Structures are given as structure tokens and as C-alpha cells.
Amino acid sequence: MGFLLQMIITGVVVGSIYALVALGFVLIYRASGALNLANGEFVLIGSYICLTLVAVYQIPFIFAFLLTLVFNVLLGMIVERVVLRPLINAPTISVIMATIGLSSLLAGFAHMIWGYQTQSYPPVFPSTPIRMGEIIISPVYLWSFIIVIIMLILFGLLFKYSKLGLAMRAVADDQMAASSVGISVKNVYLITWGFASLVAAVGGVLLGNINGVDATMATIGLTVLPVVILGGLDSILGAIVAGFLVGIIQNLTAGYLEPILGGGLKEVIPFIIVTLILMIKPHGLFGKGGIERV
Amino acid sequence: MLRINNVEVVYNKSILAIRGVSLEVPDGKIVALLGSNGAGKSTTLKAISGLLKQEGGAITEGTIEFEKEQIHGMDPDKIVEKGIFQCIEGRRVFTHLTVEENLLTGAYTRKDRKNIPDDIERVYHYFPKLKMLRKKLSGLLSGGEQQMLAIGRGIMARPKILLLDEPSLGIAPLLVKEIFENIKQINTEEGTSILVVEQNANIALSIADYAYVLENGRIVMQGSVDKLLSDESVKAAYLGFDKKEKGDIREVKSYKKIKRFV
């Protein structure tokens, strides 16, 4: 029982990070129909930047974290401006190809600068585990979870109540109509990429604190793919719920199935689930096929 | 005053949509731009509002002047800020946003944010039905209600001129009459100039001061509504022409007749 709960809690924490990274992915998809396959590299680079600031430049973690966020927002915006903007009326496939190219490019840079060795963050969070009855949680998990939840709530409020959120929803709904009311679609794209890169950095920093950083961290970009497809690709709530689901299922797989069936299953299981669910619900769990009048 | 001078529009560098189109919308007036499907009416409006670029269209000749300033080439958001607001064809409300959120998008470029709640009330004054629907997702509204919302979104921008693209499209005849009365009322009470594009000439002329007729991308006729309405050949050719099928032979004949007449 304790083991099960332990697995689920780990799953919830990792899943919350998936949810956050998936959110950035979904926002870009909703705004422009582009699948950002360089999302994992945003995570990786964010994680490395913060690590470098903390470990090499000895900057206190909280400032390093904030600087990383600024860096990643700029990175996301530059990518939008230089790579995506020229493709604004191009077919979706061209955009996807461009993000694949971008992901190789960014991964290449990351390897050139930081190499392939796994590097660990200096301990940022207290290391004494927190006991809750039978369950033991390490503070880094708890803090990660809290930070993600705060981010998600902040985002929810911004999205629902701010002028920017309104513009983002309008552009996702109908680009031409959004332009007609005076929303600059280009600016919304720019901000959306900045934001997606920002949440990716948060994910990267948290994952880095949990597991350390190396090139394989970018595979989260792939893990997030089944998450968003499961959620319905254009559904924000779907991405968040599916993020948690995939995190939990992955950890249960690692805890119960891998000892029997062998390693690696954890990485494959999200794709298996997605395939099964899409057979039953082709629009994903929360996908909308347009509003129908009743 | 909005003045379009000798404008030519080409789509995808190959399709000539309108040519030599000149028209004027004086302050406070309602001007109708009539013509059958494919005549180039929407293209003319998009040339003014700057939405053309997003559709692969470009103004290849001519000028567009609003209050003595060249607006040709500006981005659509800048043009909205100048006071020109286009209600695009087919209503195009944001279906996943509520009625009130849709109205808020109309006020997107406004700097005087504190007046927005009052303006929402003003929209409800013109369209009381919308008030009851304010929390409802716009995708669930009827066509007529969506058209009211689309115009309401325009009011929220407090434009100097509203460009309306076929407000009667796909709406029950009784509601069409009501909506055109609302348009007239907005013009009188807000002093907003209006350029209304229609295939339904009858209804548009019922509120307009001046009208232009567009055929195959060219203005083939223009005049004050009184003058047009008193002309028998115009009546025969245009009032009710929306009932005919596109490509109807009679339409082509009438087109020639009109050309001689002009």
C-alpha cells in the first residue's frame, strides 16, 4: 500500500511537470496550428542555463531561476520571430519540419556547450524527507509540485480574465476575426512562444533538481506528445489532466511492470495508452470538434 | 471622410479581383455597396481594413485615405485604432467565448478602458436580446443573434466608420429588417459613418444615403438613393436582383443595359 501511494505521488509530481510543459505545447497549437517539436530542447536548455548560473556563477537559486525564465522567454520569442514568422502562411507541414530542424539545432548547441555527462544541481531544497504517515516525500518533489500548481493557477487566471488571455483565446478561435477586432495576431504568436518556452524552462529546472540534467531530458518533448494528443491537442484542461495521468501511469509501470517485463516500458507506455484511447475517442479525452448549436 | 481612389486588388499575384474602384463615405452618412456574389465587395472592404494581406491579396494600384491620411499598407490593428472597424462576412463571432467576452474583444484597441462597462450597456441598449445571452457561449446563438453580436463587437470599438459585410447573409427576413433598423439607429445615435455591403439591394437602400453598384470588380453605377430609387431601369435591374441565380443570363443583359445607361 505504501509503495503504491509512493508511486502515485511520484507520478503526480512528474505528471504535473508534464502538464506544464504540455500547456506550452497546446497553446502554440491552438494559436497557430503548429506542433512545436523543439519543445523538449526548450526544457533542456532552460535546465542547463539555470544549472550553469547556480553552479558556475554561484548565483542564488531564486535569482538564477528568474534569469532563466527571462532567458527562455527571449529564446522562445527569437525562435518565433526568426524561424516561424516567415512561415506564417505556409502549410502546417513546413512549420512542423522547421521545428524539427530547430530541435536538432538547439540540441546540437546544448551538446556543444554542456556535453553529454549528467550534471546535478547543487542541493537547492532541503534534503530531509517529509513524512506523512506511511509516505515519505522528498522536499524537491513537494516544492516542484507547489511551483507547478502556482504556475497553472496563475496561468488559468491570466487566460480567463486578462486582456492578453482574451486575445489568445480569440486568436485560437478565429484568426481572421481576431485581426478584424484589432488584435495583432503576430504579437499573440510571439507572446505564446515566449510563454511556452518559459513553462518549458520551469519544467526543465524542476526535473533537473529531481534527476539531474543531461541530453536525454529533451525526450520530455516526445513524452509530452502523447500527453497532448491524449488531452485532445487543442484542450488546455485536457493537456493538464492527461499530464497527470501519464505521469502516474508511467510511474506505476516503472514500479510494478518493469520489474516483471523489463526496463524501458515506462517510456513506451504513454504511446500505448494514447493508441488505445484514440481508438475509442478519436478527438482525445477533451478534444472539441467545434461547437454545435443544440 | 473615407476616400478610396482608383484601387486595384490582386490575389496571389494572379487573380484580379477589383479594378479602378473609387468611392467615398462622408462623415455621418450611410453608403451602400451593392453587387452580386463575387463582384468584389468583400475585397473592397478588406482593402480598406487591411485584412487583405492575410488572404494573400494586395493593393496593386490606387490610394485609400481616411481623414486625409493614407492608411493603405497599415496593419489591421493600426487601422482599427484609427477608427475603422470591419464586421467581416459571415458574422465570425468567437464561438468559444461568451457573448460578453466577444464584446470585450471589440474593445481590444481602446485606451479608455474605464468606459468599457458603459459601452457594453450601450450595446445591450441596441440589442436587448444580447443582454439575456451575455454569459452564453456565442457558438450556441442563432444566426441573427450572432449578427447582432458581430455588430455589437463593432460598437465596442467606438469606430468612426463601420464597414459591414453582408449583415443580411443567412438570416431570417424578419430579423434582417430589425438588424437594418438597428444599423440606422447606431448611425443616428452614435454618429458612426457606415459602409454597408449587400446583395440584398432593397434592404440596404432602405437605410442608405448613397449607393454604388459593383460588378465584376468595377463600379458600374452610383448615385444618391433617392435618385437611384426613382429610376425605373435601376429598379428593374437591381431591386430584387438578389433573387436571381449567379450567372443568370438576364443578369448579364441587365449589366449591359446599365452600362449604357451610365
Ligand SMILES: Nc1ncnc2c1ncn2[C@@H]1O[C@H](COP(=O)(O)OP(=O)(O)O)[C@@H](O)[C@H]1O
Ligand atoms: N482569398 C482569395 N484568393 C483568391 N481569390 C479571391 C480571394 N477572395 C476573393 N477572391 C476572388 O475575388 C473576387 C471577388 O471576391 P469577393 O470580394 O469575395 O466578392 P463578393 O464579396 O462581392 O462576393 C472573386 O472572383 C473571388 O473569387
Ligand SMILES: [Mg+2]
Ligand atoms: Mg463577400
